[in-house]
Amino acid sequence: MSIFYCKWCGTKKSSISGLTSSSCSKNPEGNRHALYEGSEKSQYFCKFCGSKHSSISNMVSSSCSKSPTNRHQPAL
Numbered sequence: 001m002s003i004f005y006c007k008w009c010g011t012k013k014s015s016i017s018g019l020t021s022s023s024c025s026k027n028p029e030g031n032r033h034a035l036y037e038g039s040e041k042s043q044y045f046c047k048f049c050g051s052k053h054s055s056i057s058n059m060v061s062s063s064c065s066k067s068p069t070n071r072h073q074p075a076l
């Protein structure tokens with residue numbers, strides 16, 4: 001079974017439709033979860049500042065000084 005992550009908050013769902021149909025409190029561009037299109041990794045790097053995190057949910061809990069939205073975003 002596949003797991004799909006929200007790139008804004010790290011929420012996990014078993015289907016893309018389940019992910020994108022529920023609301024996200026951290027998406028600066030809308031109010032729904034948005035799919036993280038990269039593969040599952042043991043470590044995630046922010047595409048803006050390069051910082052390393054053990055999970056997407058861990059990454060998005062801190063702010064990013066180099067991101068236009070002030071949030072880290074996982075590189076694919």
Ligand SMILES: [Zn+2]
Binds near residue numbers: 007023024026033034
């Ligand atoms: Zn989300």
Ligand SMILES: [Zn+2]
Binds near residue numbers: 049064072
């Ligand atoms: Zn960052």
